Amino acid sequence: MTKNEQIFWNRILELAQSQLKQATYEFFVLDAYLIKVENNVAIIHLDKMKELFWEKNLKPVILTAGFEVFNAEISVEYTFDKTTQSTPDSVEEQDTNYSVPVSTTPLPAIKSDLNPKYRFDNFIQGKGNQWAFAAALAVANDPGGIYNPFFIWGGPGLGKTHILNAIGNTVLENTPSARVKYITTENFINQFITHIRLKDMDSLKEEFRNLDVLLIDDIQFLAKQSMSGTQEEFFNTFDALYKAGKQIVLTSDRTPDQLNDLEKRLVTRFGWGLIQDITPPDFETRVAILEDKIQDYPYIFPADTISYLAGQFNSNVRELEGALKDISLVANFKQVNTITVDIAAEAIRARKQDSPKMTVIPIEVIQSQVGKFYGVTVKEIKATKRTQNIVLARQVAMFLTREMTDNSLPKIGKEFGGRDHSTVLHAYNKIKNMIAQDDSLRIEIDTIRNKIK
Ligand code: ADP
Numbered sequence: 001m002t003k004n005e006q007i008f009w010n011r012i013l014e015l016a017q018s019q020l021k022q023a024t025y026e027f028f029v030l031d032a033y034l035i036k037v038e039n040n041v042a043i044i045h046l047d048k049m050k051e052l053f054w055e056k057n058l059k060p061v062i063l064t065a066g067f068e069v070f071n072a073e074i075s076v077e078y079t080f081d082k083t084t085q086s087t088p089d090s091v092e093e094q095d096t097n098y099s100v101p102v103s104t105t106p107l108p109a110i111k112s113d114l115n116p117k118y119r120f121d122n123f124i125q126g127k128g129n130q131w132a133f134a135a136a137l138a139v140a141n142d143p144g145g146i147y148n149p150f151f152i153w154g155g156p157g158l159g160k161t162h163i164l165n166a167i168g169n170t171v172l173e174n175t176p177s178a179r180v181k182y183i184t185t186e187n188f189i190n191q192f193i194t195h196i197r198l199k200d201m202d203s204l205k206e207e208f209r210n211l212d213v214l215l216i217d218d219i220q221f222l223a224k225q226s227m228s229g230t231q232e233e234f235f236n237t238f239d240a241l242y243k244a245g246k247q248i249v250l251t252s253d254r255t256p257d258q259l260n261d262l263e264k265r266l267v268t269r270f271g272w273g274l275i276q277d278i279t280p281p282d283f284e285t286r287v288a289i290l291e292d293k294i295q296d297y298p299y300i301f302p303a304d305t306i307s308y309l310a311g312q313f314n315s316n317v318r319e320l321e322g323a324l325k326d327i328s329l330v331a332n333f334k335q336v337n338t339i340t341v342d343i344a345a346e347a348i349r350a351r352k353q354d355s356p357k358m359t360v361i362p363i364e365v366i367q368s369q370v371g372k373f374y375g376v377t378v379k380e381i382k383a384t385k386r387t388q389n390i391v392l393a394r395q396v397a398m399f400l401t402r403e404m405t406d407n408s409l410p411k412i413g414k415e416f417g418g419r420d421h422s423t424v425l426h427a428y429n430k431i432k433n434m435i436a437q438d439d440s441l442r443i444e445i446d447t448i449r450n451k452i453k
């Protein structure tokens with residue numbers, strides 16, 4: 001490597017480290033290396049599975065370093081080892097000396113209850129889930145490490161259960177003897193109640209407190225259990241595992257703070273490690289997800305059909321999957337090979353009608369929730385005053401109304417104090433662009449969105 005190449009690469013590492021969370025940096029960046037810079041192209045060696053992450057997150061860093069060192073616009077190409085072409089291989093490979101702290105005394109075998117279908121390599125990364133994905137990978141490769149507990153939250157059908165299982169499957173691939181357990185909160189509660197009835201709490205305690213990795217899904221259901229002692233039991237399990245350095249991963253449809261009926265001490269503990277949200281996939285990601293999923297079907301999906309479908313379901317990947325199943329039934333029935341937009345539209349008609357996304361959320365509800373969040377009244381939102389926080393609240397409310405309801409732009413304008421439809425569109429685009437650049441605003445809006453739902 002020339003001296004300049006060395007400086008260039010060091011600068012990339014430095015900038016990347018300053019912009020990424022430490023574990024993300026370690027996982028995605030540390031084992032990459034620069035091969036050379038030739039004709040203003042930097043050739044960087046990576047694990048294949050990390051390419052998308054680099055492509056999406058580190059291009060600006062490479063550009064900056066390129067201008068600083070070579071005073072030129074440096075583009076990038078990635079190279080990969082043949083053996084690291086697929087995700088499962090590369091996950092195994094880069095972790096040869098890793099091991100879960102496995103219990104030494106022989107314990108009865110446990111059923112992990114993992115779904116083998118849910119893996120990292122069939123999870124499509126995009127804007128809304130890339131951080132959760134990166135953190136989950138880090139956890140899977142270093143359970144009980146710095147992200148403990150790891151708390152993932154977000155709306156329905158966005159891949160929380162998928163990621164949770166992918167963590168467990170990866171841990172078991174790395175360390176087959178690890179004691180990994182996936183359980184829904186509902187099932188945890190049921191087991192608790194059954195064991196109480198059978199006066200057999202000890203076996204339950206033994207099973208849970210001897211785990212290496214506990215993956216618990218939909219923890220929001222624990223909130224309603226304040227009377228039955230399940231929260232107490234969960235608390236004790238949590239503490240026992242945490243103290244022993246065992247990994248706990250939880251999912252929820254809301255943040256820990258919003259788990260209203262949950263004991264404070266649990267809420268506090270959920271925040272000890274990393275809290276990461278998943279937000280709905282953007283259009284590009286929905287297309288990528290569809291392109292991946294249609295490979296399971298024997299039909300041809302032209303590009304316009306894919307765009308059409310990606311446009312129809314924008315807040316729930318489960319709905320996208322369901323749409324493909326509907327289409328497959330219709331295509332089979334009609335004996336066609338190619339799914340035209342018309343066939344797709346016909347097949348999903350029923351689903352669109354009872355799609356929960358478009359159930360009518362009154363605009364007033366959106367206005368009042370947004371207002372509450374920003375300390376602004378609904379009246380102010382509808383009026384014309386242009387104080388900074390009122391303007392923001394107004395635009396966020398219009399944005400959410402456009403996203404969460406079926407109302408036309410003119411109708412939305414009317415409900416916001418008789419504004420023109422172009423004003424609504426302007427507000428929508430403005431907030432959309434702001435979210436793309438400002439994570440804290442995005443999280444604010446997700447929080448409000450979750451309150452409205
Ligand atoms: P949640 O637990 O958040 O409600 P799930 O994990 O059950 O959502 O996801 C719903 C369905 O969508 C699952 O079949 C899952 O595999 C799929 N899915 C969600 N997000 C993605 C993604 N980014 N890539 C591929 N499949 C996804």
Ligand code: MG
Nearest residue numbers: 160161162217
């Ligand atoms: Mg789920």
